[in-house]
Amino acid sequence: MTARLTSRSSTPVRQSSVRAHNLALVLDTVANSADPPSRASVAALTGLTRATVSALTDDLIAGGLLVERDPPPRTGAGRPAAGLALTAAGPAGLGLEIGVDYLAACVVYLTGAVRQRLTEHADQRPAGPAAALAALGRLGARARLAAEADGLVIAGAALAVPGLVSTGLIPAGPGAAGPSGPGAAGLVRVAPNLGWQDVDAPALLRGVPELADLSIAVDNEANLAALGELRVTGGNPDFLYVSGEVGIGAGLVIDGELYRGARGWSGEIGHVTVYPDGRPCRCGANGCLEQYAGQEALAADEPLAAAALGIALAAVVNLLDVPVIVLGGAYAPLFDRLRDGIEAELRRRVLTSGLAPVTLRAARLGAEAAVRGAADAVIREVRDDPARWLRRTA
Incomplete structure (x- = not known):
């Protein structure tokens, strides 16, 4: 949800900033409601006045962001309220x-x-x-x-x-x-x-x-891909997404936010060394994970690819305490065949595996x-x- 304005701010808040914040708050509240909420419900959920919510809602409808659905048939006393929803147009x-x-x-x-x-x-x-x-x-x-x-x-x-x-x-x-x-x-x-x-x-x-x-x-x-997975699952705010194609990349999500690193270049797990004296890589190093678990290597030797993935992922878990690992790209349809080999290495190499085993699962969105x-x-x-x-x- 959009961060709320607080009284601790030492700088004046412009009226336009307050309106922008409140528009986002109303839209976010509607988007995250299980059932289409009424304007009165949105006011109660946000703490804004009904008049403010009504004016903001009118703007969001006029801008093509919200629609107001017809109220359900009356089943008892009182008049049912129309519900708000994100527009499909x-x-x-x-x-x-x-x-x-x-x-x-x-x-x-x-x-x-x-x-x-x-x-x-x-x-x-x-x-x-x-x-x-x-x-x-x-x-x-x-x-x-x-x-x-x-x-x-x-x-x-x-x-x-x-x-x-x-x-x-x-x-x-x-x-x-x-x-x-x-x-x-x-x-x-x-x-x-x-x-x-x-x-x-x-x-x-x-x-x-x-x-x-x-x-x-x-x-x-x-x-x-990690952000796409976060949106469709929503339930786990901390995970490592591993994308297996010709190369291998990773997206790290912490507290529901993508971690990018100082220059935005984090996640190059494909160039983690798994065998120091191993195969030469396009990057100029030797023994990179990509050479053992990239798409071409995966097709040649699945057990070796699973073991190499487990070695690299264990290092990530030991360093960052990641509770969930999501396998995507070419790994998703092969998950059942790779799982045992990866988990064997995780159990063997992750220091806390006996206390809190890492959850390993296939990506919900698969290759897309x-x-x-x-x-x-x-x-x-x-x-x-x-x-x-x-x-x-x-």
Whole structure:
């Protein structure tokens, strides 16, 4: 939930800031209610006056963020109240993903439901970044046009890539929505499995005319997959998401927030050394986890891949006290075959395994977690700051 304003602040609070906070509070309250709440219920839950809630609700309805449903039939004394819900029309997020051997695009409603999902399978390594991102942009344009034909408005786009990213928002215009973060926004510093270095991904995507007006954020695919998993599960605020593709990435969620590290480059578990004198890796080191549990190595020797994963994951658990590990990407459909080997290493190597065993489970979103997480990141920005969206649509 959006943080509430407190009396401890030493700086004056502008009226516009109070309104922005209250808009987010009302929207968040409706979004997290099990049943559509009435305006009176929202007032009671938020502590705001009924008049304030009514005015804010009118603005959120006019901006296409909420709908007011007809009241249920009367069953007794009193008049039943209309319920509020997130709209299934209005703003939507466009998620884009580039993998070593596929492209994906996804459109997600404000409610989190998927409207459109497109995938193309082809090796992206020979194409180079300009051609690969142009092809992905065309796929995203198809998804956008189909969504807009249904009356949706694309609020922004986010791209998931398998590499180190200087994360953040590259705005395309005032009020545009998209995830934000530290660093020189949107630059793919290095994606070794694609052969990319210092690629301005948003600029290349905007070469497709249908995407030219969008804000486009870029993030590591494992980070976005972790955020997607967090949204659909919601119940566990502390976990490590491990994405198994040609490379291996991880997204660490602590207290319901993604941990990025000082430069936004945390989670490169694929380059944790599991066998110091082992196979050479593309990164220049030897014995990296990717060489034993990446997609190609996994196909050759599943037991060895499971053992290598267990060794690397045990180190993470000993260091960070992670209670839950989620296996995604190529690992999700193979979970039952990998589980015993991974858990054997965890029991053997985690100091606290006898006191509090680590929970290991398959990702709920499977292979589409990153592209879903990318689309969700755009929607999350709209839900966290609806005032910005209302200014854009005014």
